Amino acid sequence: MEMLKGMNEALNYIEENLSNHIDVKEVAKVALCSEYQFKRLFALLSGITISEYIRRRRLTLAALELKDPRVKVIDVALKYRYQSPDAFSRVFQNYHGVTPSAVRNTEQNVKAFPRMSFQLTIQGGTEMNYRIVEKDPFTVVGVKYEVEMVNELLTPTYESMIAAISDTEMKELESIANKEPHGIIHVSVNYSENDEGKASFDQYIGAATSQEPLEKYSTLEVPALLWAIFEIDGDWEQVEGHWQRIYSEWLPSSSYELAEGPEILASKDQKSQIWISIQEK
Template sequence: MIGMLNALIDLVESESGDDLDVSRFAREHGSTEYHLRRMFAALAGMPLSEYVRRRRMTLAAADLVAGAPTVLDVAVRHGYSSAEAFGRAFRAVHGISPVDARRDGGPLRTQTTLRFRLSVEGSIPMDVTITPTSELVLVGHAARVPLIHEGVNPHIQAHIAAIPPDEHARLKRLSDAVPAGILAITGDIAPDAPEGTELTYLHGVSVRPGTPVPDGLDSMRVEAGAWAVFAASGPFPETLQRLWAATATEWFPSNPWRLRPGPSIVRYLEFTGTHASCELWLAVESA
């Protein structure tokens, strides 16, 4: 995985504009675009699309300062069909226009070339079980909320708080499939979506495909397949967020599994508000 990501970085440096075919690159390296984008975002701390944009604007700025004949020449060289579109992208990264950069030389924001290195530290003990399941139907109460990487998500808190207590009890009674009990389910999001992107959060349970579902509940269907189930216990939400990061930095690079499209599921075994014992379920397939 580390070698594949570094080869992807090399491809970003050599390609321009729309020539970067991530899907083909992933296939040629025995992976999938979904898994590759998820791992890149987790390890780089930014989506692949954002890194590509920053690098191209870094190189474009260097061309402008070096005395390129026109802004349009630089725009075309870096994959833009118009000076206007290039100017918007350039200003979003550098905070100034290409004309100002060409005239004044800056100030400019530089994105250095990334290099991935694997450091095998085993800093977080990881209890993992590979669990196959048949098709899942996840039912409950859904809301659209923004993605927040660190700390408690207040939008999810507000959504859960608005669900009446007797509805929690009804959902528990409805649960008849693994993972059992009340679940925190996130889905409907791009594999490398930046923070702030809207996703679907479902507070619900897992049921068998044939189980009658009461009216008024939202649902997600998930294909049959394997799940990597990571167990963790500690302060909430820090422990869960560190576990998320460790799956990318420690577990996936050293195990023959990759992520497949599907929601992520958190099953709380014990929750006091400041401390949680939980399971993180990630949909996986053999690499």
């Protein structure tokens, strides 16, 4: 529960400083976790990056203030950390669909993005089967993609990533999979965010192996880590739901926190494993 308390304290800090410069490192300190942990948890729990959340909250408050005809656009722009009225107007119109001056029309609709809060909600009493395992370093060999994520939309999409790997290559990768996690695995690593609210990470589709990799494939060296490994039976929709529950239910109520490491999915014949790198609090 301490994790959720820290995340909500961070949201309070953001709300109190929307008209000031907000350093995400300082926000993470309020949440009592590292910058990496905070950014990753926030994105996983909310579906957007922390920078995008701050942007939406500022634009929501800006629209409310501009309803007052006595308020100048330039004053609101500077208040919410935009360097010029033009930059503010461009971002404002992209978000609300109207210019800042048009908001003074009382019948004009604008978007509202309410402040968030995080709560532990457990529904249905569904069991989660998992084990905690310390693993030595291992190597992942496969196809690497540099992925950008904006509002949960990936570029390239998973479908296009999979489609770009031929059946021959898939069989080749599966044939060298001789380490756990077994079979074809999907590994997300090097998660980062920029100030524009965009997130990026490296995605590997390949195999954990001790064999020498072919030159055409990329290699990821995974260090020794502590892992929470979750077992799921079912289709992709059930895997996605389970993945969300790991972060919204299991992690807040456990004695662990995220470690800066990969997230791994291994799936075959309606049976999946989700590997989350963790550390003791």
